[in-house]
Amino acid sequence: MRQSDKKASFIELGKFLSQFSEKGNHLNPEVKNNDRFFDNFVSLIELSQSHNGWFTPEQVYFSVQSWAEALTESNLDQWLSRYDFTNITSKTVGLILAGNIPLVGFHDFLSVLISGHKVLVKTSSNDQKLLPFLAEYLISVTPEIASYITFTDGKLENFDAVIATGSNNTARYFEYYFKDKPSIIRKNRNSVAVLNGKETKEDLVNLGEDIFRYFGLGCRNVSKLFLPKDYDFKLFFEAMYEYGDIIHYEKYANNYDYNKAVFLMSRFELLDNEFMTLKEDTSYASPISSVFYEYYDSADTLKTRLEADKDQLQCIVSNAVITDSIPFGKTQHPELWDYADNVDTLDFLIKI
Template structure:
């Protein structure tokens, strides 16, 4: 995964697969954009690098140390989202490493990358063929379920899977708290938190908390290295559409020609737009975070998750703050 993520040529048989198998994986990575216009080569490589970084022996051992292996394996359904490449990989890892069988319902937006990687995994651990089931259709027989989707999907999950032990995830997003002392380098890193995967992930920053009187000049200078995002046709179309809608409605916007900023306390922002509002003191910040805690995935800032790290979770950084491994250990 790291070699693919770095875009390297075949490094040799030490990788554990043949050159033809590696080249086939490369082709799968490169053609993702044909299936999903958001899955550019760079986005897929970013995901592969991040996830491949988890698969180090020491990291895995430290992560798994507090947990136990399920002696009575269950069939755990995983209904995967498709907003960013391989977004369901962590759930698959949790289910397999807890001793259970993963029954994966893949998103139609991300249905070829995971099967290609799992096929390569079987070279090293052929026994996992019995414990990983990948499907684009009905999920089949299960004992428990992990489902990730929109708030509307949550109603569907409750209706069809509420009778099983479950983890249901709804829409979440992330915020950044600035105090005005951020360096240009830190703001550039914040741009990574905003624009990685074109802002489609729940760990992407979509709202800024700013001190009163904040000077946006420094912010726009800091995020400028990410201006190429506007050249992606789907992102550019969203930018143009949202700009037109807000201008026609005579709503004020800040615009630097590749992202729109709108002042509002609304947490979730449309694609190619970032919301912001001003705070007076720390109490304002705490109040806003408390008010939206059920809809927040990451808080970025000097005293929170470091700038540039929102899309770099560790193995123990569970989605929605729910310890998936502990939950799996409770299945009997």
């Protein structure tokens, strides 16, 4: 099957996804196979929270819209133009997917298929519905692609390479179990923001998107702030109030209450606005509803620190305080060529 045919299938999928938004679902009569899939996808989105309490319609719609924006002909061409696929021999690549945010494994799924390989998918128990549905849509558009896609509930068998995503603990298991196969093993990572005190309220409101989107469950969510000495939190908290409604989600509220109680019983000093806590801490991984912070003396010293800890970091956000950092509000809008853990997935797939 030619890459151009697969690319065309994903472009059609992008058109299909573009119909769905939190602001309203609008059926486009020019989109293929809407009669079979449109209403069912609306129902699936609305029911996603019953399958995973964190997958509210708002969060699922956001993920769907992000992929609708990514799966355009121009984006796919720009991404794929960097690679030479001429000598690929099709192999079976196993995917062990995470389930922390909706469709978190879609990029790996796309990468395997678009590079010419077959995909063997083991979904997370927390996200078992969305990706298989999108696979069915692809097959309806291009039936030949069916022979390239397999989902399994059991352990992976009969595969040539693997991409596995999990925690630091499961990564040790993956590294042992897949030691004889070409692999990408992804571990825990976190994202940080570097402030210099000159940020506008708009900057900080955008930073709130990086913190609160997906309830902070993604590796691209900011979980820690680096701040200049004597930083004034007043404007920061004014900006965060834009996201105060998050406390009305029961699972988030339960985490806020629990983590706050743990911190207080441990006699930690906290900053608190009744829906998030800030705690001074040297760690990168903060619990849900909390963001850690740490003061820095100079940007140069901090750059050295972040470079040394790069294997723990997914994104660095700032107003160009750190070179090549991501602007505020953009962590959850990666391009197709923004690879998880900075590991070039297509390069890996071409070389297996």
